[in-house]
Amino acid sequence: MAIETLPNAVLPSRSGPSFGFLTATPIIAMATVCLALVILSAIFAPWLTTHDPQLLLPAMRLKPASAEYLLGTDAYGRDVLARILYGGRISLLIGLGAATISIAIGLLIGLVAGFFKWVDAILMRVMDGLMAMPSVLLAIAVVSLSGASLTTVMIAITIPEIPRVARLVRSVVLSAREEPYVEAAISLGSSMPKIMWRHLMPNTVAPLIVQGTYIAASAILTEAILSFLGAGISPETPTWGNIMAEGRGFFQVKPSLIFWPGLLLSIAILSVNLIGDAARDALDPRMKQRESGK
Amino acid sequence: MSNPVSDTVNSNPLVLQIDNLVVGVGKDGGGKKIIDGISLQVRQGETLCVVGESGSGKSVTSLATMGLLPKDSLKAVGGSIRLVGEDVLQASDRRLRHLRATTMAMIFQEPMTALNPVVPVGKQIDEVLRTHTDLDAAARKKRILDMMDQVRLPDVKRIFNSYPHRMSGGQRQRIMIAMALVLEPKLLIADEPTTALDVTTQKQILTLIRDLQKDHGTAVLFITHDMGVVAEIADRVAVMRQGRLVETGTLDGILRTPTMDYTRKLLSAVPSLVPRAPRVEVGFNPVVLEANELSKVYRERSFFGKAREVAAAQDVTLTLRKGRTLGIVGESGSGKSTVARCIVRLIDPTSGGIRLGGREIADLSRRMLQPHRKKIQIIFQDPYRSLNPRITVGESIAEGPINFGVSHKDAMAKARELLELVDLPADAVSRYPHQFSGGQRQRIAIARALALEPDVLVADEACSALDVSVQAQVLELLDSIQTRLGISLLFITHDLRVAAQICDDVAVMQHGRVVEQGPAGEVLTNPQQAYTRQLLDAAPGRGWDFANFRPVAPLEAAAAAI
Numbered sequence: 001m002a003i004e005t006l007p008n009a010v011l012p013s014r015s016g017p018s019f020g021f022l023t024a025t026p027i028i029a030m031a032t033v034c035l036a037l038v039i040l041s042a043i044f045a046p047w048l049t050t051h052d053p054q055l056l057l058p059a060m061r062l063k064p065a066s067a068e069y070l071l072g073t074d075a076y077g078r079d080v081l082a083r084i085l086y087g088g089r090i091s092l093l094i095g096l097g098a099a100t101i102s103i104a105i106g107l108l109i110g111l112v113a114g115f116f117k118w119v120d121a122i123l124m125r126v127m128d129g130l131m132a133m134p135s136v137l138l139a140i141a142v143v144s145l146s147g148a149s150l151t152t153v154m155i156a157i158t159i160p161e162i163p164r165v166a167r168l169v170r171s172v173v174l175s176a177r178e179e180p181y182v183e184a185a186i187s188l189g190s191s192m193p194k195i196m197w198r199h200l201m202p203n204t205v206a207p208l209i210v211q212g213t214y215i216a217a218s219a220i221l222t223e224a225i226l227s228f229l230g231a232g233i234s235p236e237t238p239t240w241g242n243i244m245a246e247g248r249g250f251f252q253v254k255p256s257l258i259f260w261p262g263l264l265l266s267i268a269i270l271s272v273n274l275i276g277d278a279a280r281d282a283l284d285p286r287m288k289q290r291e292s293g294k
Numbered sequence: 295m296s297n298p299v300s301d302t303v304n305s306n307p308l309v310l311q312i313d314n315l316v317v318g319v320g321k322d323g324g325g326k327k328i329i330d331g332i333s334l335q336v337r338q339g340e341t342l343c344v345v346g347e348s349g350s351g352k353s354v355t356s357l358a359t360m361g362l363l364p365k366d367s368l369k370a371v372g373g374s375i376r377l378v379g380e381d382v383l384q385a386s387d388r389r390l391r392h393l394r395a396t397t398m399a400m401i402f403q404e405p406m407t408a409l410n411p412v413v414p415v416g417k418q419i420d421e422v423l424r425t426h427t428d429l430d431a432a433a434r435k436k437r438i439l440d441m442m443d444q445v446r447l448p449d450v451k452r453i454f455n456s457y458p459h460r461m462s463g464g465q466r467q468r469i470m471i472a473m474a475l476v477l478e479p480k481l482l483i484a485d486e487p488t489t490a491l492d493v494t495t496q497k498q499i500l501t502l503i504r505d506l507q508k509d510h511g512t513a514v515l516f517i518t519h520d521m522g523v524v525a526e527i528a529d530r531v532a533v534m535r536q537g538r539l540v541e542t543g544t545l546d547g548i549l550r551t552p553t554m555d556y557t558r559k560l561l562s563a564v565p566s567l568v569p570r571a572p573r574v575e576v577g578f579n580p581v582v583l584e585a586n587e588l589s590k591v592y593r594e595r596s597f598f599g600k601a602r603e604v605a606a607a608q609d610v611t612l613t614l615r616k617g618r619t620l621g622i623v624g625e626s627g628s629g630k631s632t633v634a635r636c637i638v639r640l641i642d643p644t645s646g647g648i649r650l651g652g653r654e655i656a657d658l659s660r661r662m663l664q665p666h667r668k669k670i671q672i673i674f675q676d677p678y679r680s681l682n683p684r685i686t687v688g689e690s691i692a693e694g695p696i697n698f699g700v701s702h703k704d705a706m707a708k709a710r711e712l713l714e715l716v717d718l719p720a721d722a723v724s725r726y727p728h729q730f731s732g733g734q735r736q737r738i739a740i741a742r743a744l745a746l747e748p749d750v751l752v753a754d755e756a757c758s759a760l761d762v763s764v765q766a767q768v769l770e771l772l773d774s775i776q777t778r779l780g781i782s783l784l785f786i787t788h789d790l791r792v793a794a795q796i797c798d799d800v801a802v803m804q805h806g807r808v809v810e811q812g813p814a815g816e817v818l819t820n821p822q823q824a825y826t827r828q829l830l831d832a833a834p835g836r837g838w839d840f841a842n843f844r845p846v847a848p849l850e851a852a853a854a855a856i
Binding site for chain 2: 179180181183184185186187188189190191194198199202
């Protein structure tokens with residue numbers, strides 16, 4: 001008997017998620033551009049300004065904006081523009097770092113918990129315990145116990161995010177492991193790590209991209225809160241939170257000390273969140289149906 | 295094409311008249327034509343079966359008749375659908391809503407999703423009456439209880455206040471029928487109403503529809519893919535393929551003297567219920583697989599009160615010899631899949647033994663089991679979910695051999711060979727599963743299972759999700775592979791026709807136990823147990839030998855009907 005003819009091989013292969021959603025609507029396109037500008041300005045900070053962000057010049061205290069100091073100087077005579085640009089480096093680094101580390105650890109925990117029933121109960125209760133603690137309080141405790149540095153702040157921000165990632169991955173794994181192709185892999189004698197990596201992990205990529213953007217945004221915000229509360233990285237290091245914390249005392253005299261870092265912080269977080277929403281809409285087919293069903 | 299005069303069985307007035315219907319894709323219907331020039335007539339008191347494989351457009355035809363085409367994606371662009379003289383395609387939404395309850399009604403495949411889970415079924419039927427009649431509450435309730443009696447529901451007063459999840463699949467479908475017929479519509483559209491039901495329930499529902507039709511004189515448009523069901527219920531048959539009408543005729547005419555090649559092909563693909571001639575056993579065949587008093591018990595733990603135990607399989611003993619096929623047949627919930635999954639050790643049996651090639655594997659740990667995995671492989675029911683969509687076909691097939699130490703290059707070479715063995719081109723290795731049809735994917739799944747050169751292949755409803763012609767091809771393939779490679783097959787199916795054609799031995803399961811076991815020829819022609827007889831009796835179309843275009847010969851019929 002004849003076999004049904006094969007479809008043409010020109011059909012698109014689904015090897016990975018596409019990033020066309022970054023320009024889906026004008027607002028998202030603008031968010032993409034804004035985020036790119038913030039990132040580029042942080043990377044190229046040494047070329048964009050010739051001032052040292054940590055150089056104290058008592059003679060130049062609280063100068064208004066001029067050709068020399070585009071945004072003026074702060075209470076210690078440091079260039080505000082340089083501090084904001086260099087501050088973006090720390091803030092963005094913490095956002096990226098916290099997202100990457102919490103996803104890596106949460107992915108591992110979620111995969112193991114979703115696949116092995118006997119560890120599931122223990123791991124998830126630990127995660128529940130972590131989630132029960134307010135994240136800022138936990139971060140302050142970690143930082144005050146181990147001293148403030150870029151590493152400890154990043155760890156302090158990462159820990160409360162891990163349970164969220166682990167829960168997400170676990171739920172995806174729990175539904176994916178019932179798929180016949182996973183059972184087929186078991187009967188083919190594939191090892192547990194191979195099944196997790198090859199058959200289960202790819203299902204988590206799309207939700208993790210979305211979750212990652214939210215974590216990055218909230219990490220940047222948490223770092224700013226910690227610095228503002230004085231529990232963050234030491235005050236001479238420029239971060240957006242530190243600049244605002246120091247500018248608070250001179251708010252009446254020079255509001256721009258808070259305005260500029262605050263503006264950049266808002267733009268960065270808003271852009272990341274908008275891109276995260278766009279990614280969710282693009283990667284979750286059910287959302288797409290709801291849009292077109294209107 | 296159809297001749298409206300010659301193929302009618304009665305001269306009652308026309309209820310439904312579809313003329314040259316064309317349905318296109320898109321908001322304006324300008325895209326591909328899903329339905330291309332269909333003409334059908336259904337008279338009062340007559341059942342027209344529309345039969346076809348997936349993608350033939352039979353469901354779209356019924357939706358168009360109900361005025362339920364999805365507005366954004368499908369539109370009728372030509373022809374007319376006349377319901378008692380009124381063109382449904384021209385009717386307003388308001389008029390359609392009225393027509394849908396009073397003049398035509400529809401029942402669907404899955405009664406669970408068609409009913410509202412949070413409203414008692416009596417209330418749901420009442421809603422139809424409240425909207426479309428002026429009866430008072432007492433009169434409505436009397437009419438509903440009367441209708442429930444007519445669809446032969448037990449204890450109607452209790453059922454009136456029951457929620458859908460408290461009822462069985464058959465009872466839910468009866469509720470759907472009661473709801474559809476309570477306003478005495480002239481036309482009943484049934485879209486695969488028994489496909490999700492077990493054969494014994496299916497038989498009851500088919501009889502019910504027949505009887506109600508006789509009492510009420512309803513015209514029935516019955517959509518199905520199953521020739522057996524057609525033989526049970528149709529007065530006339532319309533065969534559809536890819537949006538076109540292939541042929542229409544009386545039931546007898548279509549089954550005895552089909553004029554079109556496609557109809558002949560479709561009928562030839564229906565497996566016969568008469569078991570095939572037993573294979574000659576050449577010499578002594580060693581036992582490759584044994585299950586001894588295998589049991590699987592699920593414990594439902596609860597915080598308060600005692601733990602509840604559900605035995606999915608109890609004391610199942612099976613023997614499979616080299617090169618033979620053992621079928622496990624039974625209805626849903628009989629435990630046949632549980633047994634299969636225990637044997638492959640996808641789930642751990644509660645007690646009992648599994649001997650594979652003389653070695654006990656029931657209590658081996660995961661690690662100890664590893665070397666035995668390659669001796670037994672499984673094929674699943676759903677070809678769309680049994681292949682990882684993100685991995686190329688070649689990588690999927692090569693996964694097994696690579697796990698057992700074969701180099702990637704050799705494993706891929708083997709994958710190409712295996713694809714040719716299952717009649718697919720070798721260059722399919724670099725494609726992804728979504729580029730293949732259901733039947734092709736099932737071939738790939740078979741190739742993947744064969745890659746480890748197993749002694750035993752377990753097929754868990756491996757053909758149930760496929761169209762009948764594709765099913766025939768896959769069965770043929772399994773047969774030829776068995777002849778060439780001499781492997782043993784454990785074939786799990788609910789379909790007695792398939793079992794009759796592929797199995798040497800058959801085990802019939804009910805409520806987790808094997809009720810009857812023996813050579814297929816004996817069990818399926820001369821069953822000893824009441825349940826086996828009941829199953830055989832319920833198999834739709836048992837009176838017909840479709841592939842030979844004739845009713846089953848009297849002697850065989852007598853044997854099949856016992």
